[in-house]
Amino acid sequence: MREEDFSTADDEVVRFTSELIRIDTTNRGGGDGDEREAAEYVAALLDGAGLEPRLLESAPRRSNVVARIPGTDPAAPALLVHGHLDVVPADPAVWRVHPFSGEVRDGMVWGRGAIDMKDAVAMVAAVARHWSRTGRRPRRDIVLAFTADEEASAAYGAEWLVRTHPELFEGCTEAVGESGGHTEHVRTPDGRTVRLYPVAAGERGTAWLRLRATGTAGHGSRPNDDNAVRALASAVARIGDHRWPHRLTPLTRAAITEIGAAVGVKVDLDAPGFDADRDLPALLDRLGDAAGMVRGTVRESANPTMLDAGYKVNVIPGDAAAGVDGRVLPGGREAFEEALDALTGPRVDWEYEHSSPALESPVEAPIFAAMRAALLAHDPEGHVVPVCMAGGTDAKQFSELGIAGYGFTPLLMPPGLDRDGMFHGVDERVPVEALRFGVRVLDRFLAAAE
16 A cells, blocks of 8 residues: 555544544543543544444443444454543643643644553544545454543443443454554664564553551550551551562563563573572663563562541541552462561551452464564564553453453654653653554554454
């Protein structure tokens, strides 16, 4: 297909990204969100592509959009393509441009959601409309799902869709969604720079925790050995200081091995005497910059994030609470819970505020080969490697329907632009050329995916 055939899609993907950013879909958690206007906007784009989008609300203004693109092979399993419409909060006072301006400046589209993940929604919509204009059709049915509430618990989005409308995903065996397929420029030990494209084939499980300690309330000037704040603070400090053991899952083993091959570092995780907890840190150091793609997924984690206690400095409160963001590797839930019991001790109780499973999808599957082929067709000198995501996405909810999930939002990122640092960060932006690259890769992948 000639390059000029994408001229309309090139213009549309930039415009769609900008216009979606201008729709404020901030999700503050606790049910405080509003995706209605963005959902209506996306539904109109898909309607313009000849599709029949359904706008589904789990609560007033908590809106989701689902549509199906018929494939040419009715016997082929369907493929789910999902993305979320909500974004995390942004403070305009600390941004160079207003976070909801969608301004195009210096070859970039700026604003909250430019990377996470209104860019992906715009790319998929642009591909669907490109197919409508050119008559191009995928082999498999493609189910499109653009959801609410991913930036919180997914209770108003993917979780609700899976629970109340599973028929919309009938026939879907695999899914592609947030993150993965973007360029990582890394320095090799011998001084070269290579381009890696990590594709997510798994996610750590979510374990958001609420800790609570109770004690005896009293005057702040008097001795008190039953102080809830002190008990909680000690537990939080123990959790923060805990060194979680290194542990290699099949996916992280594949990731380290393939990354090593790409950067010229010999990796033999089956060498006699290799011990992950002892030897892995040195091996990751040898991988150099590339180690950043796996450091967050070779162990469990639990980071204290919230504290809530007291109402006056001279009053010892009778209770105290804390929040901890825990993440768990596949097969690690039981050990994680045992560690939390020990770290919190007898004075502090803990419970899950939100929990979702860890995921691993096969790297040897034809769909992974199709993603690799689509990326290499547009960057033949790149290296596509599997990774596990440190965080989580709506793939966890869709996995309840037996759908294997992958992270694939292709973007050609320039050197020096820290894509990962812009997730939930300040001055989030995406290069115009990255969006256009993504449209071409998605067009190739989605049309031909086995």
